[in-house]
Amino acid sequence: xxxxxxxxxxxxxxxxxxxxxxxxxxxxxxxxxxxxxxxxxxxxxxxxxxxxxxxxxxxxxxxxxxxxxxxxxxxxxxxxxxxxxxxxxxxxxxxxxxxxxxxxxxxxxxxxxxxxxxxxxxxxxxxxxxxxxxxxxxxxxxxxxxxxxxxxxxxxxxxxxxxxxxxxxxxxxxxxxxxxxxxxxxxxxxxxxxxxxxxxxxxxxxxxxxxxxxxxxxxxxxxxxxxxxxxxxxxxxxxxxxxxxxxxxxxxxxxxxxxxxxxxxxxxxxxxxxxxxxxxxxxxxxxxxxxxxxxxxxxxxxxxxxxxxxxxxxxxxxxxxxxxxxxxxxxxxxxxxxxxxxxxxxxxxxxxxxxxxxxxxxxxxxxxxxxxxxxxxxxxxxxxxxxxxxxxxxxxxxxxxxxxxxxxxxxxxxxxxxxxxxxxxxxxxxxxxxxxxxxxxxxxxxxxxxxxxxxxxxxxxxxxxxxxxxxxxxxxxxxxxxxxxxxxxxxxxxxxxxxxxxxxxxxxxxxxxxxxxxxxx
Ligand code: C2O
Ligand code: CU
Numbered sequence: 001x002x003x004x005x006x007x008x009x010x011x012x013x014x015x016x017x018x019x020x021x022x023x024x025x026x027x028x029x030x031x032x033x034x035x036x037x038x039x040x041x042x043x044x045x046x047x048x049x050x051x052x053x054x055x056x057x058x059x060x061x062x063x064x065x066x067x068x069x070x071x072x073x074x075x076x077x078x079x080x081x082x083x084x085x086x087x088x089x090x091x092x093x094x095x096x097x098x099x100x101x102x103x104x105x106x107x108x109x110x111x112x113x114x115x116x117x118x119x120x121x122x123x124x125x126x127x128x129x130x131x132x133x134x135x136x137x138x139x140x141x142x143x144x145x146x147x148x149x150x151x152x153x154x155x156x157x158x159x160x161x162x163x164x165x166x167x168x169x170x171x172x173x174x175x176x177x178x179x180x181x182x183x184x185x186x187x188x189x190x191x192x193x194x195x196x197x198x199x200x201x202x203x204x205x206x207x208x209x210x211x212x213x214x215x216x217x218x219x220x221x222x223x224x225x226x227x228x229x230x231x232x233x234x235x236x237x238x239x240x241x242x243x244x245x246x247x248x249x250x251x252x253x254x255x256x257x258x259x260x261x262x263x264x265x266x267x268x269x270x271x272x273x274x275x276x277x278x279x280x281x282x283x284x285x286x287x288x289x290x291x292x293x294x295x296x297x298x299x300x301x302x303x304x305x306x307x308x309x310x311x312x313x314x315x316x317x318x319x320x321x322x323x324x325x326x327x328x329x330x331x332x333x334x335x336x337x338x339x340x341x342x343x344x345x346x347x348x349x350x351x352x353x354x355x356x357x358x359x360x361x362x363x364x365x366x367x368x369x370x371x372x373x374x375x376x377x378x379x380x381x382x383x384x385x386x387x388x389x390x391x392x393x394x395x396x397x398x399x400x401x402x403x404x405x406x407x408x409x410x411x412x413x414x415x416x417x418x419x420x421x422x423x424x425x426x427x428x429x430x431x432x433x434x435x436x437x438x439x440x441x442x443x444x445x446x447x448x449x450x451x452x453x454x455x456x457x458x459x460x461x462x463x464x465x466x467x468x469x470x471x472x473x474x475x476x477x478x479x480x481x482x483x484x485x486x487x488x489x490x491x492x493x494x495x496x497x498x499x500x501x502x503x504x505x506x507x508x509x510x511x512x513x514x515x516x517x518x519x520x521x
Pocket of ligand 1: 114116156158289448450498500502
């Protein structure tokens with residue numbers, strides 16, 4: 001480990017930013033914790049999400065601030081917004097562009113902005129204590145964001161994500177592939193798939209300096225699609241292709257989506273890249289942090305919907321309507337071929353044929369020092385399909401009482417720090433602690449590697465259905481029935497990069513590690 005990194009880690013430990021096991025003897029309860037300010041007095045009302053088109057060299061001002069937001073339930077909630085919007089503005093820019101984001105923190109708490117899935121320059125990655133200091137209230141930070149890859153990405157806070165992201169600090173970042181003028185492009189829509197936990201008219205158990213729901217993660221009991229409890233609503237012409245950017249912005253929930261009533265459903269992109277060719281699907285699983293582009297075509301005189309299988313809730317309702325396209329161009333439109341040609345030209349198969357420079361394995365472990373004192377933890381309150389049941393979830397223990405860990409299988413080290421050389425290809429097997437007992441711990445642990453991209457080489461015993469660059473993968477899926485994946489990471493971006501579980505309550509409770517990527521000389 002580099003000396004400065006060791007020092008930074010020690011400072012972080014002292015500041016409680018990386019939580020290793022606290023040696024305190026008491027349990028954290030509402031009496032010993034301090035509630036965050038929940039007052040909505042004097043706050044501006046939130047606004048609807050807007051799309052901002054950015055070009056190479058553009059500068060954009062982004063401000064985080066508290067707002068009052070009604071998710072459609074009639075509750076008046078103190079939330080956090082980027083530029084007053086919940087979710088934050090959708091940023092759209094062409095592949096290859098560099099944009100400058102001038103960020104101001106008008107919250108009462110420190111925060112940062114992370115650009116999820118973007119292989120940008122390390123100093124702009126937004127990880128507190130690793131790539132920058134947290135941006136204190138009233139302070140600013142300028143992010144230079146380069147966009148080498150086309151696809152659906154997102155940006156979000158990287159401080160106290162279980163609370164700040166829950167309260168609205170996230171937005172879509174759409175990177176457009178080159179759009180050949182001869183291609184008609186389908187109309188595009190962003191759908192933020194989220195949930196929200198509301199009890200007695202407010203967000204329950206939000207405390208300063210403590211992560212609640214540290215075992216299961218903060219699951220919502222309420223839909224929160226594009227900031228509301230209503231499904232997304234689209235009016236489209238029958239036989240017209242529409243392009244949906246689906247982003248799982250939930251803290252802990254995996255969406256098991258079904259598509260019902262469409263004439264065609266084609267998966268166009270997943271994770272950090274386009275597929276080599278569109279692929280017909282009728283289901284789609286998206287863990288926290290994961291994204292996909294899906295094209296849908298509606299038949300004549302019908303309504304179609306995207307549903308979450310386990311919740312039984314409609315997330316998007318697609319109905320006939322709208323004005324006919326005068327040129328009739330869209331009616332026969334196939335998916336624009338350009339991005340898929342670009343994907344095929346990358347030779348992803350060639351990467352699979354390489355011999356990895358290194359192989360490592362991670363075990364995902366819940367460590368519970370006070371296990372005998374309380375009967376929390378492994379005793380999950382299971383709902384449908386291996387879900388914890390949000391109606392029965394326990395906010396305690398907190399992150400002070402348990403640790404979620406990524407453990408290097410060979411050394412046994414938790415929160416491992418690896419040094420690799422730029423250009424290295426590393427195979428990582430990620431396995432769930434209870435190999436033989438997947439339903440014992442049903443909570444998925446979507447693993448996210450910052451600043452790099454990877455191909456999944458196997459899901460359990462299965463080969464992947466598609467060859468796509470990803471930055472986040474679910475290593476255990478109780479529905480699909482696997483609890484181990486192997487990924488091949490291509491470390492082409494130098495710097496100090498975090499990897500972690502994207503269930504925010506888990507990463508805040510220690511489920512992290514670091515790749516130190518040494519620049520090629
Ligand atoms: Cu979207 Cu470190 O995460
Ligand atoms: Cu996790």
